[in-house]
Amino acid sequence: MDPSDVPVEPAELNVPTIDLSATISDDDVVEIVSKACAEYGFFQIINHGISSDLIDCYLDECRRYFELPLDTKLKWKRNEGNARGFFNDELTQQKRDWKECLDVGAPGSRDWSMDDDNPMNKCLDGWNQLPQESELPGFRRTISMYFDAMSMLADRIATIMAKGLGEDKDSPIIKQLRERHSSYLRANYYPICNEQVDESGSIPLGISPHRDAGFLTILLQDVDCHSCQVMKNNVWVTIHPVDKYTFTINTGDMAEVWSNGLYKAPLHRVLSNPFKERYSTPFFYNPSYETEVKPLAIRDDAKANTTTSTAPIFDEVLWGYFRAVRFAGDLTDLGVEIQVSDFLKSDKDNEHKRKQIMFANEVDFNIPFNVEQYTPLLLQKSSDG
Numbered sequence: 001m002d003p004s005d006v007p008v009e010p011a012e013l014n015v016p017t018i019d020l021s022a023t024i025s026d027d028d029v030v031e032i033v034s035k036a037c038a039e040y041g042f043f044q045i046i047n048h049g050i051s052s053d054l055i056d057c058y059l060d061e062c063r064r065y066f067e068l069p070l071d072t073k074l075k076w077k078r079n080e081g082n083a084r085g086f087f088n089d090e091l092t093q094q095k096r097d098w099k100e101c102l103d104v105g106a107p108g109s110r111d112w113s114m115d116d117d118n119p120m121n122k123c124l125d126g127w128n129q130l131p132q133e134s135e136l137p138g139f140r141r142t143i144s145m146y147f148d149a150m151s152m153l154a155d156r157i158a159t160i161m162a163k164g165l166g167e168d169k170d171s172p173i174i175k176q177l178r179e180r181h182s183s184y185l186r187a188n189y190y191p192i193c194n195e196q197v198d199e200s201g202s203i204p205l206g207i208s209p210h211r212d213a214g215f216l217t218i219l220l221q222d223v224d225c226h227s228c229q230v231m232k233n234n235v236w237v238t239i240h241p242v243d244k245y246t247f248t249i250n251t252g253d254m255a256e257v258w259s260n261g262l263y264k265a266p267l268h269r270v271l272s273n274p275f276k277e278r279y280s281t282p283f284f285y286n287p288s289y290e291t292e293v294k295p296l297a298i299r300d301d302a303k304a305n306t307t308t309s310t311a312p313i314f315d316e317v318l319w320g321y322f323r324a325v326r327f328a329g330d331l332t333d334l335g336v337e338i339q340v341s342d343f344l345k346s347d348k349d350n351e352h353k354r355k356q357i358m359f360a361n362e363v364d365f366n367i368p369f370n371v372e373q374y375t376p377l378l379l380q381k382s383s384d385g
């Protein structure tokens with residue numbers, strides 16, 4: 001079904017809220033998390049160990065950043081040769097979102113004190129474009145502290161998800177994520193939306209329906225404006241954050257492939273609001289670009305679902321390819337957006353699997369991906385391969 005055909009209903013979804021303090025046993029946490037990933041793809045966490053001061057400080061910095069004049073922010077605009085920086089023209093499913101964003105990624109060197117455009121800091125996604133200290137004092141320090149805190153929390157959640165499938169903290173993908181993730185933080189600002197309808201006759205959305213591409217997302221939601229919705233049983237339902245310091249977690253496409261379809265990457269969207277502005281920040285916890293994500297052999301004693309077949313339903317997905325195609329689709333119309341369903345095992349000829357091999361042969365993951373340069377490859381028809 002086309003998600004835009006689904007009626008909007010003022011429903012609420014009480015996704016599980018998980019207390020990560022020592023008050024409940026580890027086994028209980030594993031069980032609740034893995035069930036939530038299988039049933040909703042969404043849950044919330046409290047008592048997660050990230051200090052409320054850091055969250056307050058981070059939110060203040062986001063406000064200061066988005067209050068800068070548009071011309072100033074446009075100096076740091078992301079472009080065809082660099083996926084990181086400011087932008088206000090993102091396409092999701094070929095529709096323009098009603099938002100402004102700043103994407104900040106893991107520096108290639110992992111050293112935040114090194115200049116952003118140092119060649120050692122460049123990678124497939126590009127390099128960070130942050131204000132100078134004189135332009136926004138303290139900004140860089142707070143952003144990097146928040147980023148590092150998110151990386152550690154994401155490792156903790158990914159480990160819990162792995163335990164739910166009978167794995168442990170040294171399961172290959174969990175270790176690989178911990179040591180070499182290519183994650184990024186996206187500060188979202190949704191301005192008040194006065195437009196009633198856009199040229200296609202519908203009210204603009206903050207973000208059109210999508211699934212997050214990576215492994216998992218840690219979302220800091222706005223406590224005063226609740227606009228994030230997930231599709232559940234063909235109805236859009238709103239996820240209300242428990243409070244200002246709660247994180248909303250959702251599973252991403254790569255966790256769906258890795259769990260052989262047990263953990264679901266949920267379809268979600270963000271409404272625009274005619275009265276209130278809104279801030280949110282997802283931290284996208286992503287594998288390293290060269291990771292080939294493939295289904296885990298699910299053990300029979302795995303907790304999430306003991307009845308599902310262990311035969312792999314997906315072929316391998318090269319994360320660097322999936323990420324590059326998604327990013328290219330944000331900037332240019334490549335047609336239908338890439339989905340993990342393109343990697344379901346099947347006897348049919350598959351264009352993405354073919355392109356993925358060509359891409360892997362050509363790409364250097366240490367060099368920023370250039371959309372213009374790669375578009376011919378990404379658009380290539382299967383018969384050309």
Ligand SMILES: O=C(O)CCC(=O)C(=O)O
Nearest residue numbers: 186188221228270280282
């Ligand atoms: O703003 C939100 O609540 C969700 C943002 C989101 O889904 C995204 O940036 O991928």
Ligand SMILES: [Fe+2]
Nearest residue numbers: 210211212268
């Ligand atoms: Fe999202």
